[in-house]
Amino acid sequence: MPQSIPLPTGFIEPCLPSKTAKPPTGPKWIHEIKHDGHRLMVRRDGSRVRAFTKNGHHWARRFPSIVDAANSLTATSFLIDGEAVILRHDGVYDFNALRNTGHGGEVILIAFDLIELNGDDLRKRPLISRKRLLARLIGKPKTWRAIQYGDHLIGDGPAIFANVCRLGLEGIVSKHVDSPYRSGPSKTWLKCKNPASEAVRREREEDWR
Secondary structure: OOOOOOOOOOOOOOEEEEEOOOOOOOOOEEEEEOOOOEEEEEEEEOOEEEEEEOOOOEOHHHOHHHHHHHHHOOOOEEEEEEEEEOEOOOOOEOHHHHHOHHHHHHOEEEEEEEEEEOOEEOOOOOHHHHHHHHHHHHOOOOOOOOEEEOOOEEOOHHHHHHHHHHOOOOEEEEEEOOOOOOOEEEEEEEEEEOOOOHHHHHHHHHHHO
């Protein structure tokens, strides 16, 4: 009889979208806004909350608002994948403020995937099933809560991407609805970036330094 593999209790490497020049389209793909922030994996075990960067660094102390929000959710344990961001009053992401450790109380987590819940490893479940469980865990939007559900868009990928570019946002991440959660580079998560966005301009400038 094969032995069961215990659930990891620490850092899990995140699923990393692959670059694409043109977003996919069709009923098997959903599209999420690409947020200008820090990738963050938030794990809660009982009253203990940890927040890991995509490289495995523990940043919970930097984001007290997210830790408090994680403790407010009704679950014994969970592991949420998301993006830590700061939103200005005009709804634009403020990456410079996010870099400043003095703004930790203003950070919110845009949660887009659920990897574990109450001891159940969800990684083999289809993406759309994990997102439904995540939406149920987070519940209705509450302005005071620093963990918010990251909804998705359905429709023509290129048309959605064009509209996101008009808004000046960083881009979109397209995901196959049946995809399991696999750590490392993925061909079922595809990112398409807006070359005119502030985030992409910043990346180009940093590459030249």
